[in-house]
Amino acid sequence: HDKLDAFPKDFLWGAASAAYQIEGGWNSDGKGPSIWDTFSKIPGKTFEGTNGDIAVDHYNRYQEDIQLMAKMGLKAYRFSVAWSRVIPDGNGEVNEKGLQFYENLIDELKKHEIEPVLTLYHWDIPQALQDEYNGWESRKVIEDFNRYASVLFERFKDKVKYWVSFNEQNVFTALGYRWEAHPPNISDVKRMFQANHIINLANAKAIQSFREIVPKGMIGPSFGYGPMYSFDCEPNNVLAALNGEEFQNHWWLDVYVNGKYPKVTWKQLERLNVAPSLEDGDMTLLQSVKPDFLGVNYYHGGTVRANEIEFPEQKGNENLDKDFVATDPYLMQPKDEQAQSPEKRMFTNVKNPHLETTNWGWEIDPIGIRIALRRLQNRYDLPMMVTENGLGAYDDLTEDGHVEDDYRIEYLKDHIVEMQKAITDGVDLIGYCAWSFTDLLSWLNGYKKRYGFVYIDRDEKDEKQLERIPKKSYYWYKEVIESNGEKL
Numbered sequence: 001h002d003k004l005d006a007f008p009k010d011f012l013w014g015a016a017s018a019a020y021q022i023e024g025g026w027n028s029d030g031k032g033p034s035i036w037d038t039f040s041k042i043p044g045k046t047f048e049g050t051n052g053d054i055a056v057d058h059y060n061r062y063q064e065d066i067q068l069m070a071k072m073g074l075k076a077y078r079f080s081v082a083w084s085r086v087i088p089d090g091n092g093e094v095n096e097k098g099l100q101f102y103e104n105l106i107d108e109l110k111k112h113e114i115e116p117v118l119t120l121y122h123w124d125i126p127q128a129l130q131d132e133y134n135g136w137e138s139r140k141v142i143e144d145f146n147r148y149a150s151v152l153f154e155r156f157k158d159k160v161k162y163w164v165s166f167n168e169q170n171v172f173t174a175l176g177y178r179w180e181a182h183p184p185n186i187s188d189v190k191r192m193f194q195a196n197h198i199i200n201l202a203n204a205k206a207i208q209s210f211r212e213i214v215p216k217g218m219i220g221p222s223f224g225y226g227p228m229y230s231f232d233c234e235p236n237n238v239l240a241a242l243n244g245e246e247f248q249n250h251w252w253l254d255v256y257v258n259g260k261y262p263k264v265t266w267k268q269l270e271r272l273n274v275a276p277s278l279e280d281g282d283m284t285l286l287q288s289v290k291p292d293f294l295g296v297n298y299y300h301g302g303t304v305r306a307n308e309i310e311f312p313e314q315k316g317n318e319n320l321d322k323d324f325v326a327t328d329p330y331l332m333q334p335k336d337e338q339a340q341s342p343e344k345r346m347f348t349n350v351k352n353p354h355l356e357t358t359n360w361g362w363e364i365d366p367i368g369i370r371i372a373l374r375r376l377q378n379r380y381d382l383p384m385m386v387t388e389n390g391l392g393a394y395d396d397l398t399e400d401g402h403v404e405d406d407y408r409i410e411y412l413k414d415h416i417v418e419m420q421k422a423i424t425d426g427v428d429l430i431g432y433c434a435w436s437f438t439d440l441l442s443w444l445n446g447y448k449k450r451y452g453f454v455y456i457d458r459d460e461k462d463e464k465q466l467e468r469i470p471k472k473s474y475y476w477y478k479e480v481i482e483s484n485g486e487k488l
């Protein structure tokens with residue numbers, strides 16, 4: 001890679017996780033239930049009924065996990081705080097023991113010179129707020145989230161520099177309010193856009209507080225970004241890709257960065273009577289803040305063509321991927337013709353004939369990460385951190401206790417090279433947090449779909465000893481970090 005620029009000297013080579021997926025200790029030391037603690041216990045909602053009661057027991061084993069991070073030379077660790085650990089009922093008493101857990105975690109990271117990257121919200125609103133006022137659907141949540149965030153800002157302002165406000169707002173609103181896949185398990189587009197608007201307000205309000213309490217810190221969202229491609233150069237398809245980019249990406253990012261909803265999508269939502277209702281002062285609040293950096297979660301993008309309804313005879317229809325209906329919530333189509341579907345007539349998802357897929361049908365597209373970073377740099381011109389990227393795969397533990405995950409190494413390597421090309425192009429990239437450090441509980445896929453550098457010896461039914469076993473990719477990433485990306 002002689003011709004490529006080196007990674008910046010202080011590049012944050014990291015890994016990521018989320019509270020519900022690793023901690024366990026779901027009711028330890030005063031923690032209240034989150035919507036995931038409740039939802040995962042409803043029969044049939046998750047793979048083989050898996051829940052986060054124990055997960056990979058990070059709550060009790062965080063020191064051991066951080067030892068492994070330190071031995072690897074990790075420079076940054078992204079984790080999330082469980083709101084209901086800190087304020088068990090969402091808006092009442094602060095639970096000192098919950099705060100203390102995160103303080104211990106942060107201190108331990110800092111002892112090993114690992115930069116903490118703290119996510120305020122990774123999908124686990126306290127159940128009590130869901131019960132009290134329907135969680136994100138009520139404007140009451142704006143103040144409650146602000147109070148929760150401010151408790152963390154105050155406590156950790158001198159210890160944590162990098163903060164993520166919301167993880168993948170686009171994903172959790174769609175899966176929770178439209179596709180009935182995540183809690184609160186609703187299928188209602190209008191309610192989805194309304195809740196989404198309220199989350200935007202909560203995000204802005206919390207950033208206002210951040211500016212006062214942590215003036216030297218950096219805060220931004222972690223957005224689930226997938227670049228949209230046109231199926232081919234037929235102008236209708238190019239237009240569809242433009243629609244897709246706006247509907248799936250700019251709809252959130254323009255609000256975070258510029259405090260504005262994109263016009264074309266707004267009009268489309270109004271036509272269908274699903275646009276969020278605005279109150280006086282909403283847009284002023286949204287425009288009053290701007291993130292310091294963009295967190296980018298990149299797994300794959302999407303390929304689209306003009307809608308089949310308008311162009312039925314068009315070439316490419318044979319590529320319409322009906323399978324996506326059930327297998328990939330990121331790309332799901334409306335369940336039936338009656339469903340409200342604002343993207344209808346805007347674009348149709350199709351399979352990209354140039355890309356292979358993972359065991360779970362996710363496209364593998366390393367060049368997409370360069371395209372993503374380039375597009376985001378052009379449009380928003382902020383520093384960026386890749387806050388998630390990784391390969392979900394079946395891993396086998398050999399009889400002598402190894403995991404030879406060469407496929408994961410190849411996947412990560414290809415993405416890192418493309419990031420380096422993006423940096424060479426001129427992109428301002430400050431870090432890369434691979435998903436994930438240890439294996440963890442997949443929201444809907446149990447423990448079969450693994451992402452970690454460290455294998456956790458447990459399965460859906462049996463948590464065994466929860467032994468931590470570094471995989472081949474662990475040793476590989478160690479060298480990548482040591483050589484600041486030169487040795488891939």
Ligand code: BG6
Pocket residue numbers: 018167168171224297388392435441442443444445449
């Ligand atoms: C991201 C989430 O959407 O994708 C993570 O932020 C999640 O929490 C990851 O685990 C992978 O998703 P899955 O469904 O493969 O576990």
